[in-house]
Amino acid sequence: MAPNFMNLIPALEGEEMVFLQHITRDLPEERLMTFVALYNSKRRKTDQILLGCVLGFLGIAGVQRFMVGQNGMGIIYFFTAGLCFIGTIMDTVNHKRLTFEYNQQMARESMAMVSSY
Template identity: 55%
Template sequence: MNMHQDPYMNFADMGPEEMGFLQQATRELSEEQKKYFYMVYSNKRKNTNEILIFTLLGFVGAAGIHRFVLGQIGMGILYFLTGGLCFIGTIVDVVKNKSLTLEYNKNMAYESHRMAAMSNINN
């Protein structure tokens, strides 16, 4: 079995929704473009457990770090200045941790796909 046939199995925390999304997104790419996509995406992708840890730091005075890590600078500043919107926003984000991470990872997959599709690796 080819190691590059399904490289997404290397991500321990990847759920079936993200796996299906990535397989569908890379379907029309050449093998070389898929390798390039995987390389770029693996560097941009965020781990759900790491985001959960950053979110939990909001309860000890470092509210909003998870939003900064997810590229949501405005929300990060708002959380930081308001104590995670008086902890309510932090509690909501603990519950929504997986969906926040999935949304970020999908955006990174779109970006990685554009980069791979534009590459002339197969030519």
């Protein structure tokens, strides 16, 4: 049975949905529900990351990097004003990619946790 991730995970976008369907295709229903619960608690939405990028223009640069677990880059952005705003501008343009890469990592971690049960 193919899971309908659109109903299980809010604000799920196309590329992320395809990725999730690919990695969970062999999971039984019970483990799939466990995976969805774990993944849902860890994932970030693209609008959250975009908001973090916008905060960089208001003087709190690097928030988006902290949100995706890139603490070193977050510190660098904070002390260099988002690498003189160039990094913040690039992150604003590429916020969907930044979010998708983070969510892929969280999906892999969640899958590893579910598989170890």
